[in-house]
Amino acid sequence: MSEPVKGSEKAARTSAPTIVVAGGGTAGHIEPALALADAVMRLRPDASVVALGTERGLETKLVPERGYPLELIPPVPMPRKPTPELLRLPMKVRDSVKQTRAVLAKVHADVVVGFGGYVALPAYLAARGRTPIVVHEANKQPGLANKVGARFAKRVAVAVPGTPLPGAEVVGIPLRRSITTLDRAELRAKAREHFGLDPDAPTLLVFGGSQGARTINTALSGAAKELADAGVGVLHAHGPKNTLAVQEFPGRPAYVPVPYLERMDLAYAAADVVVCRSGAMTAAEVSAVGLPAVFVPLPIGNGEQAVNAKPAVDAGAALIVDDADLTPSKVAELVVPLVTDAARVAKMSAAAVGLGHREADEVLARIVLAAAGAKVTSDD
Structure with a gap:
C-alpha cells in the first residue's frame, strides 16, 4: 500500500527537496546510502540530503567524511532469540520512532529512503502516513526492517531478481562513482x-x-x-x-x-x-x-x-x-x-564484465526524487 505524497504529484515541484537516508551500522548499509546521496546531488544540486544514524555505528565517521549532515537517533536492535531485552523492545521502538519523527519534521523531509538495519526500522515507522518511503534491499533474503518498510513504501528497489518484497523493482546496488x-x-x-x-x-x-x-x-x-x-x-x-x-x-x-x-x-x-x-x-x-x-x-x-x-x-x-x-x-x-x-x-x-548494475545509483536517485515529487534538474 502506497502512502500519499505531500503536495500534487501531477506536476513535480521545482523547490529544493530534502532526502533523508537511513542506512547505519555497517558499511554495507552506509555506502549504498551515500552513493545514492551523491547521485541525488548530481541530479538535483540544490537538494538537501540528511543521514540518520546512531552514535555507535560507522556512520559517525563515514557520513561526515562525505560531507553530509548526520542526525543521531536511538538504535533499535532486533534480538535473534527470546531474551529479557525482547521485553523492552516495544518501549525502545516507541522512543526511537518519536525522536526520529522529530528529526523528519525538523529537516522538512520530503522522502525517507531506507537501506535496512536498525536505523531503517524507526525511520519507516516514523515516516509512515506522513512522508513517502522508498526501500532499498541489497540482499535476496530481506531483513526484518525492510520487510516492514516495504508494506507501506511508495517504491521498493532491490538488487537482485527474486527478492520477496511487494512491488520490487530490480535496480542493483548503488556504488560510488570512484568504483x-x-x-x-x-x-x-x-x-x-x-x-x-x-x-x-x-x-x-x-x-x-x-x-x-x-x-x-x-x-x-x-x-x-x-x-x-x-x-x-x-x-x-x-x-x-x-x-x-x-x-x-x-x-x-x-x-x-x-x-x-x-x-x-x-x-x-x-x-x-x-x-x-x-x-x-x-x-x-x-x-x-x-x-x-x-x-x-x-x-x-x-x-x-x-x-x-x-x-x-x-x-x-x-x-x-x-x-x-x-x-x-x-x-x-x-x-x-x-x-x-x-x-x-x-x-x-x-x-x-557485465555483472551487476553500474548505473544503480542514478536509477535509484530518480526513483527517490520522483517519490518526493521533485524534478531532475541536471543530467550530468
Whole structure:
C-alpha cells in the first residue's frame, strides 16, 4: 500500500527537496546510502540530503567524511532469540520512532529512503502516513526492517531478481562513482606506491569487511611464507579492532597489514585478486571493478553471503570457499596458484564484465526524487 505524497504529484515541484537516508551500522548499509546521496546531488544540486544514524555505528565517521549532515537517533536492535531485552523492545521502538519523527519534521523531509538495519526500522515507522518511503534491499533474503518498510513504501528497489518484497523493482546496488568509473590499470602504479607494495609483483588484496574477519586474518597471515616464496605481494586490511603480526621475508614482495582501507578504489587498483567476504556491497564492488575473487561467505545469518557470491562464481569470475575450510594450507593450495597465473586472472577479470548494475545509483536517485515529487534538474 502506497502512502500519499505531500503536495500534487501531477506536476513535480521545482523547490529544493530534502532526502533523508537511513542506512547505519555497517558499511554495507552506509555506502549504498551515500552513493545514492551523491547521485541525488548530481541530479538535483540544490537538494538537501540528511543521514540518520546512531552514535555507535560507522556512520559517525563515514557520513561526515562525505560531507553530509548526520542526525543521531536511538538504535533499535532486533534480538535473534527470546531474551529479557525482547521485553523492552516495544518501549525502545516507541522512543526511537518519536525522536526520529522529530528529526523528519525538523529537516522538512520530503522522502525517507531506507537501506535496512536498525536505523531503517524507526525511520519507516516514523515516516509512515506522513512522508513517502522508498526501500532499498541489497540482499535476496530481506531483513526484518525492510520487510516492514516495504508494506507501506511508495517504491521498493532491490538488487537482485527474486527478492520477496511487494512491488520490487530490480535496480542493483548503488556504488560510488570512484568504483564504477575505476580504471585499475591506469591507477595501478600509483596505488601500489600509495600502500608500499611491490610495483611489479602479482598482488593479493585481503579484507573481511569493515571490522575484519578472524578466519580470513588467520588463514592469510598463516600462509605468508608460501605467498612470499611465490613472489606474491599482499595488502591485508585486518580490521581496526584487530592486530596482525606477519613475518617479514627480506627480498620478497611486501605483506602490508593495515587496520582499515580509507581508499578502496586504490586498494582495488593495486590488486590482481581479492580474498574477502561476500556481503552484497562487497560482491557488487568487486564485480564492478573486474577483480577476480575468492569469496569466503560469513557463516552466520540466513546464508545470504553465499547467495551474493553465486552470480560471480557462475560467471567464472570468482571462487568460493566455506569459512570452515579456509586455512593456511587452503590458501597455499588454492589462492597462491590463482594469483600467480596471469592468464587465469585475466580470464576471470573479463568474466566479471557485465555483472551487476553500474548505473544503480542514478536509477535509484530518480526513483527517490520522483517519490518526493521533485524534478531532475541536471543530467550530468
